[in-house]
Amino acid sequence: MKILFVSPEGLPFSKTGGLADVVEALPRSLVESGHQVAVLLPRYKGNQAARTIVPSMTIPLGSMMRFPAISEAGTFEGVRYYFVDDPEYFQREKLYGDKSGDYTDNARRFGELSRAAIEFAKQVWMPDVLHCHDWQAALVPVYLRTLYARDPALESLPVVFTVHNLGYQGLFLRATLSLIGLPEELFRVDALEYYGKINLLKGGLLFADYVTTVSRKYAQEIQTKEYGCGLEGVIQSRGNRVMGILNGVDYSQWNPETDTNIVATYSAKLMDGKKLCKKDLLSTFQLPAENMKRPVIGLVSRFVDQKGFDLIAEAAPELMKEDFALVALGNGDAKYEKLFQDLAKQYPSRVGVKIAYDNVVAHKIEAGVDMFLMPSRYEPCGLNQIYSLRYGTVPIVRATGGLDDTVEAFDAKTGKGTGFKFEAYEGAALVKCVRQALAAYTDLRQWRSLQANGMAKDFSWKASAAQYVKLYEAAKQSRIQAVAATSNT
Numbered sequence: 001m002k003i004l005f006v007s008p009e010g011l012p013f014s015k016t017g018g019l020a021d022v023v024e025a026l027p028r029s030l031v032e033s034g035h036q037v038a039v040l041l042p043r044y045k046g047n048q049a050a051r052t053i054v055p056s057m058t059i060p061l062g063s064m065m066r067f068p069a070i071s072e073a074g075t076f077e078g079v080r081y082y083f084v085d086d087p088e089y090f091q092r093e094k095l096y097g098d099k100s101g102d103y104t105d106n107a108r109r110f111g112e113l114s115r116a117a118i119e120f121a122k123q124v125w126m127p128d129v130l131h132c133h134d135w136q137a138a139l140v141p142v143y144l145r146t147l148y149a150r151d152p153a154l155e156s157l158p159v160v161f162t163v164h165n166l167g168y169q170g171l172f173l174r175a176t177l178s179l180i181g182l183p184e185e186l187f188r189v190d191a192l193e194y195y196g197k198i199n200l201l202k203g204g205l206l207f208a209d210y211v212t213t214v215s216r217k218y219a220q221e222i223q224t225k226e227y228g229c230g231l232e233g234v235i236q237s238r239g240n241r242v243m244g245i246l247n248g249v250d251y252s253q254w255n256p257e258t259d260t261n262i263v264a265t266y267s268a269k270l271m272d273g274k275k276l277c278k279k280d281l282l283s284t285f286q287l288p289a290e291n292m293k294r295p296v297i298g299l300v301s302r303f304v305d306q307k308g309f310d311l312i313a314e315a316a317p318e319l320m321k322e323d324f325a326l327v328a329l330g331n332g333d334a335k336y337e338k339l340f341q342d343l344a345k346q347y348p349s350r351v352g353v354k355i356a357y358d359n360v361v362a363h364k365i366e367a368g369v370d371m372f373l374m375p376s377r378y379e380p381c382g383l384n385q386i387y388s389l390r391y392g393t394v395p396i397v398r399a400t401g402g403l404d405d406t407v408e409a410f411d412a413k414t415g416k417g418t419g420f421k422f423e424a425y426e427g428a429a430l431v432k433c434v435r436q437a438l439a440a441y442t443d444l445r446q447w448r449s450l451q452a453n454g455m456a457k458d459f460s461w462k463a464s465a466a467q468y469v470k471l472y473e474a475a476k477q478s479r480i481q482a483v484a485a486t487s488n489t
């Protein structure tokens with residue numbers, strides 16, 4: 001099968017979060033099982049292109065025309081990479097916005113990406129299925145089933161739309177519709193209209209043949225008021241066209257046996273290296289070596305509300321009474337950067353913080369800490385806790401979304417389970433759960449078996465990629481039926 005991925009970010013070129021990991025690893029896994037995959041991304045600052053394929057593509061956006069080039073970045077691990085190359089739109093300091101907020105022309109930027117993806121399919125590489133990711137690519141199904149609905153080359157082309165995070169919807173003023181070249185007629189409740197604005201994610205949810213999200217539990221949660229971010233009704237309306245497929249992990253990148261970012265490799269059988277990694281981590285964070293005898297808890301994250309930092313703020317005074325050290329890596333909202341900086345000031349010998357985005361340090365943390373904390377308010381999948389399992393680092397998580405699907409609560413009596421979970425989004429529940437983990441840590445034999453349980457888990461992409469292939473087939477069939485139905489009327 002030929003599959004075209006359309007995404008606003010993807011490794012090895014661009015990344016702000018887990019989406020980029022997925023857009024690298026899933027195509028590789030599909031190629032390994034014999035499929036052909038091309039990935040279309042915006043060409044951001046620093047992205048090297050190998051050659052130009054289309055020097056100027058004509059993209060109408062309302063009364064305006066854009067003329068991006070399409071360039072080829074190369075083939076890596078069998079996956080072909082292409083860029084939509086429009087320097088004015090994409091060669092900026094950041095991907096989606098700067099300190100003063102989101103870039104104000106984001107609808108047009110990603111409208112261009114989406115329309116260019118459809119033209120790319122027509123002119124350069126026609127796939128059997130289009131797979132689009134997040135609100136920035138949600139206009140692909142919208143354009144395809146409206147402006148392009150009568151295009152004979154495209155009417156039977158199926159689209160799968162994956163929501164990696166329902167919290168980011170692409171909300172814009174009504175007037176934006178014409179700026180992205182869509183008819184006013186789409187400003188209706190069963191299309192893009194959303195409380196007087198337009199909602200691009202909603203368009204993707206409604207116009208795609210199938211909608212997926214990145215864990216089974218999150219697929220259920222987003223149908224409820226609590227987690228639906230106002231779109232629960234829309235999601236419910238798609239019935240069995242919505243499903244959860246759990247993300248996998250690229251173990252060629254995240255494996256303590258082969259990781260080149262850490263000072264010593266180790267495996268479930270030979271754990272000595274983990275101690276060296278802990279020592280190295282403490283010196284990276286300039287924490288005294290006396291912390292070797294304490295459990296160290298780690299955290300790597302975008303600093304945003306989703307990740308549960310208000311809970312950490314609430315629980316901190318109580319938590320810090322316990323005997324552990326904390327290392328945190330991340331950046332984002334100023335209030336959370338300050339939260340961790342203040343903790344480091346208050347507990348300089350036990351708390352280390354790096355306000356940065358740093359892949360090497362992220363690996364050092366996964367390897368060097370004893371426990372990994374993810375108290376997310378919601379978590380579509382979450383990758384760090386899955387990386388932790390492989391690194392013999394025990395996750396402490398809130399039982400939501402993918403965190404709940406990937407971490408099994410440890411039961412000291414049976415010795416089964418891989419981590420610690422709590423349900424209620426309350427500081428006290430977090431404190432109780434951390435205390436359980438700290439208590440388990442004092443029993444070395446018990447701790448070793450807990451680590452071994454996690455390290456034995458296999459979250460490689462193979463099984464999930466096979467589920468996507470099944471879904472692509474179903475999307476193809478449903479398109480054939482839809483086309484037959486319209487030609488009969």
Ligand code: ADP
Pocket residue numbers: 016017018019021300301302329330331356357358359362381382383384385
């Ligand atoms: P999300 O996509 O919501 O940010 P995930 O857990 O799915 O959450 O993925 C986060 C990815 O981004 C992981 O690969 C993680 O290691 C990485 N990451 C997040 N913050 C940082 C950071 N400050 N430095 C390095 N890597 C980070």
Ligand code: GLC
Pocket residue numbers: 017018019022164165214247379380381382383402
């Ligand atoms: C999103 C989610 C995260 C998920 C990632 C990749 O950014 O917040 O939970 O793992 O996408 O699907």
